Amino acid sequence: MRALTRRPLFLIVLGSVFLTGMVFSQLRPAAATPAAQSEPGDPPLIDLTGYNQVIAANHGKAVMVNFWATWCAPCRTEYPMMVELSKEFGPQGLVVIGVNLDENQDMGLVRKFLATNHPDFQNFRQRPGIDADAFYVGVNPAWKGTMPQTDFYARDGHMARYFIGDKQKDAYVQAIRLILAVPLGENRESSTQRAGN
Numbered sequence: 001m002r003a004l005t006r007r008p009l010f011l012i013v014l015g016s017v018f019l020t021g022m023v024f025s026q027l028r029p030a031a032a033t034p035a036a037q038s039e040p041g042d043p044p045l046i047d048l049t050g051y052n053q054v055i056a057a058n059h060g061k062a063v064m065v066n067f068w069a070t071w072c073a074p075c076r077t078e079y080p081m082m083v084e085l086s087k088e089f090g091p092q093g094l095v096v097i098g099v100n101l102d103e104n105q106d107m108g109l110v111r112k113f114l115a116t117n118h119p120d121f122q123n124f125r126q127r128p129g130i131d132a133d134a135f136y137v138g139v140n141p142a143w144k145g146t147m148p149q150t151d152f153y154a155r156d157g158h159m160a161r162y163f164i165g166d167k168q169k170d171a172y173v174q175a176i177r178l179i180l181a182v183p184l185g186e187n188r189e190s191s192t193q194r195a196g197n
Contacts, residue, residue, distance in 0.1 A: 046124040048138040061095045062179040063153040069101040070109040072147040074166035086121045098123035155184040
């Protein structure tokens with residue numbers, strides 16, 4: 001009779017341990033799974049703080065930042081021009097930076113697009129899940145998310161000009177020449193004032 005009472009008790013204890021383990025496994029936070037598999041060479045993720053750090057790191061240089069996405073037809077059209085401008089004006093001191101606004105599920109398209117265009121400049125990608133509107137306004141208060149968007153920073157780090165929407169190459173060349181022409185130590189009031197379109 002003793003053997004019969006021990007066996008059900010053993011099964012009850014074993015079942016309790018199993019159920020307790022199941023309950024606690026549900027309470028533990030699940031390991032974070034990446035929303036998209038990152039591959040070597042993918043654009044690093046960036047938020048507003050990171051963006052401001054990139055701009056600050058280029059203090060003393062003329063900087064052109066182009067915001068683009070593969071779903072934006074004008075962005076796809078003008079991106080090869082960004083590559084040309086970088087090659088043309090990079091030796092004169094222009095730093096070109098790309099910021100991609102695609103979602104995680106479009107990373108295959110982003111990789112293919114970059115491989116096709118062969119940019120010689122750094123590209124970043126807006127961090128998924130951040131407040132996009134706050135990002136836009138933090139970058140440029142006049143920007144409401146219209147694409148493409150290109151910002152031009154003078155050597156002292158202030159935004160000297162910006163374009164919302166696509167423009168012809170001559171408009172870009174003029175803006176680039178303006179930011180390249182202003183030496184670092186020149187008075188900000190005498191340099192080109194912030195102007196859009």
